[in-house]
Amino acid sequence: xxxxxxxxxxxxxxxxxASPVTRxxxxxxxxxxxxxxxxxxxxxxxxxRSDAFIAQQVMEPMIAAGMPDGLRIHAICxxxxxxxxxxxxxxxxxxxxxxxxxxxxxxxxxxxxxSSEYADHMFFDETKRAMVSVEQHxxxxxxxxxxxxxxFDAEAMSVMTRLGLGAVRLDHHVPGQDDTVDYRIDPTIIxxxxxxxxxxxxxxxxxxxxxLRHDGIVPQAWFTMGDSRTDYAMADWLHHNDHEVSxxxxxxxxxxxxxxxxxxxxxxxxxxxxxxxxxxxxxxLREWRKASLAPR
Ligand SMILES: [Mg+2]
Numbered sequence: 001x002x003x004x005x006x007x008x009x010x011x012x013x014x015x016x017x018a019s020p021v022t023r024x025x026x027x028x029x030x031x032x033x034x035x036x037x038x039x040x041x042x043x044x045x046x047x048x049r050s051d052a053f054i055a056q057q058v059m060e061p062m063i064a065a066g067m068p069d070g071l072r073i074h075a076i077c078x079x080x081x082x083x084x085x086x087x088x089x090x091x092x093x094x095x096x097x098x099x100x101x102x103x104x105x106x107x108x109x110x111x112x113x114x115s116s117e118y119a120d121h122m123f124f125d126e127t128k129r130a131m132v133s134v135e136q137h138x139x140x141x142x143x144x145x146x147x148x149x150x151x152f153d154a155e156a157m158s159v160m161t162r163l164g165l166g167a168v169r170l171d172h173h174v175p176g177q178d179d180t181v182d183y184r185i186d187p188t189i190i191x192x193x194x195x196x197x198x199x200x201x202x203x204x205x206x207x208x209x210x211x212l213r214h215d216g217i218v219p220q221a222w223f224t225m226g227d228s229r230t231d232y233a234m235a236d237w238l239h240h241n242d243h244e245v246s247x248x249x250x251x252x253x254x255x256x257x258x259x260x261x262x263x264x265x266x267x268x269x270x271x272x273x274x275x276x277x278x279x280x281x282x283x284x285l286r287e288w289r290k291a292s293l294a295p296r
Contacts, residue, residue: 001216008042008219009288010208010234012201013049015227016250016281018057020190023138029278030061032285038068039292042217045075046204046224046234048193051084051094052127053077059086074211079195080203081130083211094129100196101130102183109159110134110194117155121148125191131199135191142189153185153192160185168197188228201230202237209241220244225284227251227277235261250280 011017017033018025037043045054054075062073067088076083081100085092110132114124121140125133134152136145153169160167160183166176169185176182186193205224212219221244224234228251235247239261246262253276256263266275269283 003040003217005040005042005217005219007221007223007288007291008044008208008212008217009036010044010046010205010222010224010238011281012224012226012228012231012234013045013047013054013058014188014190015277016225016248016284017045017278019278020227023057025057025061026278026282027061027065029282029285030058030065032282032289033058033073034062034065034067034071035289036285036292037071037073039289041288041292042212042219043073044208044211045073045077046080046201046208047075047077048079048131048133048188049077050125050127050129050133051075051077051082051091055084055086055091059091062086063088063090072215074208076204076207076211078128078130079193079199079201080207081196081199083207085211096129098130100198102132102194102196103163103165106159106163106165106183106194107132109163110156113152113155113159118148118152121145122152130195132194133191134194145190149187149192153187156185156192156194167194186230201226201233205234205237206241209238209243221246223248223284223288225250225281229254229257232257232259235259248280248284250278250284251276 072085072087074085082096084094111124114134122134164177166181167183167185168181173181184195184197222238223246225248235245238245248264252265266280
């Protein structure tokens with residue numbers, strides 16, 4: 001039988017759910033996620049993080065707080081390249097779309113580059129299965145990191161060229177041997193992600209719909225939430241595929257783009273522009289929890 005909940009949540013993790021400073025999820029957010037899930041609101045994570053990060057920072061605290069029987073949470077990781085489902089009993093198998101992985105020789109070269117030149121400020125994320133991510137150490141200041149990140153990104157681009165791989169960083173395209181640009185170097189505020197150009201939050205959104213459909217769930221509408229420009233791709237995909245969607249931007253300091261769907265920021269809840277990241281995420285989760293309690 002098909003169920004049609006009034007809305008579903010598709011959530012970026014770093015920023016709106018996990019603090020970009022501590023990288024942990026505060027207990028009240030865990031409680032709200034559980035209450036929303038238990039009330040029949042589908043909660044799906046759509047993150048660039050690895051399955052291991054989501055298992056540790058989100059799944060384990062949710063299980064520890066007590067996941068009700070029958071609640072299934074889907075986590076789409078590495079921007080759509082990997083995904084898994086968890087219940088109170090733990091994580092199911094991790095699915096990996098191998099075609100979307102960066103070549104092993106490239107990851108090996110980047111791992112070596114980080115350990116020889118950048119190890120004091122960054123680390124190579126060994127938990128990624130398809131992407132290469134190099135992240136700022138928590139104890140390093142973000143300003144210092146952001147300066148070095150540009151050098152690192154330029155070196156990563158040269159490694160791509162040396163291996164005959166085509167890559168793009170922001171607007172700078174360097175085609176590979178066969179004139180293609182198959183990879184993207186994506187600087188975020190705390191990491192650089194290197195990935196197939198086919199990965200993205202839009203791919204994650206399409207997988208989210210597929211996973212829910214498989215559970216017999218067809219939401220009447222969606223809320224997507226993120227802290228980066230690239231997170232709008234979730235709402236773009238849903239809108240283009242005829243789903244009703246509103247996007248919550250928890251860090252609108254880069255400006256709010258013109259889109260054919262509703263965009264919400266903390267101001268919508270009557271909060272000031274200083275309410276960002278997981279403070280804004282928490283406020284919206286409270287709002288959705290209230291909506292989930294309203295009589296239908
Ligand atoms: Mg984020």
